[in-house]
Ligand SMILES: O=C(O)CCC(=O)C(=O)O
């Protein structure tokens with residue numbers, strides 16, 4: 339019998355019953371329940387003077403050789419995020435995924451609820467799981483795909499489900515191979531080779547040792563965007579996340595723990611973010627990106643996040659070569675499932691809760707708010 343806990347079982351021990359939003363498009367005024375009280379742990383957002391106008395997230399051309407790997411390494415050490423162009427994922431595929439995502443969220447509410455996520459499940463339609471950690475509701479809805487979406491898609495599109503299954507499968511394949519490529523470029527910059535990562539598979543392609551989750555997000559037009567929040571500040575639990583936001587602004591990343599920077603949309607670009615597990619794998623050298631999504635009054639926004647992580651049962655620990663006398667072992671060995679279980683309870687305190695010793699300076703500690711100015 340297989341006793342390895344499954345990713346889809348993460349919430350079995352910690353069910354969260356999050357009621358879905360009313361149809362957000364119908365509100366002419368922001369209801370009080372969505373009037374966002376700035377969480378005291380991070381600086382506030384759009385209208386905050388701390389939103390930086392001068393800093394911008396690195397934009398890297400993957401075909402720019404031999405410079406790209408070095409630029410990636412630098413971006414991940416200092417920002418934990420970059421945008422990439424010439425990434426090799428066909429623009430037509432990105433366009434199709436965007437149309438599909440719009441089609442999904444444009445379905446009438448009762449129809450979407452046929453594929454609602456259960457309180458102890460991971461996949462399906464619903465509010466962001468992180469909603470429970472914030473005092474007010476978020477101006478967004480989401481749909482999570484783990485493994486095959488067949489059952490849910492059959493409920494949503496009884497006649498057309500197979501074309502959407504094929505589309506998400508192709509998207510997953512393309513994103514998976516891009517993630518593998520990016521991870522090796524990023525690790526190569528730290529002097530890490532395939533021999534140092536024994537779980538990557540015999541030819542290092544991660545094919546049998548990784549898992550993925552696709553998160554579709556929708557942010558309807560908001561009557562009072564300065565008081566609302568699309569998705570509260572968080573880090574992703576993945577190794578790497580690739581986000582497609584097309585031409586719509588909304589994603590902000592926390593820079594040096596004290597100011598938000600808007601990730602300005604670039605045509606055809608993908609946003610690459612370090613997740614908590616890559617931060618652990620690199621013994622804290624690559625920063626887990628703290629980010630949030632804000633909303634706007636003029637244009638509905640969608641985003642598509644692809645979370646790339648290790649398969650169930652793969653144990654992640656800091657790579658030996660990255661543990662030195664000046665950089666002691668920061669994190670214990672942990673699987674993605676174990677990590678997600680902790681995160682379901684501890685949210686943004688998870689990394690610091692498992693940390694084995696104080697981080698050397700330069701490691702972003704999302705719980706160290708001493709420098710953070712609260713709006
Ligand atoms: O919509 C965005 O820009 C961010 C989405 C995100 O951070 C997530 O799905 O984890």
Ligand SMILES: [Fe+2]
Nearest residue numbers: 572573574629
């Ligand atoms: Fe995220």
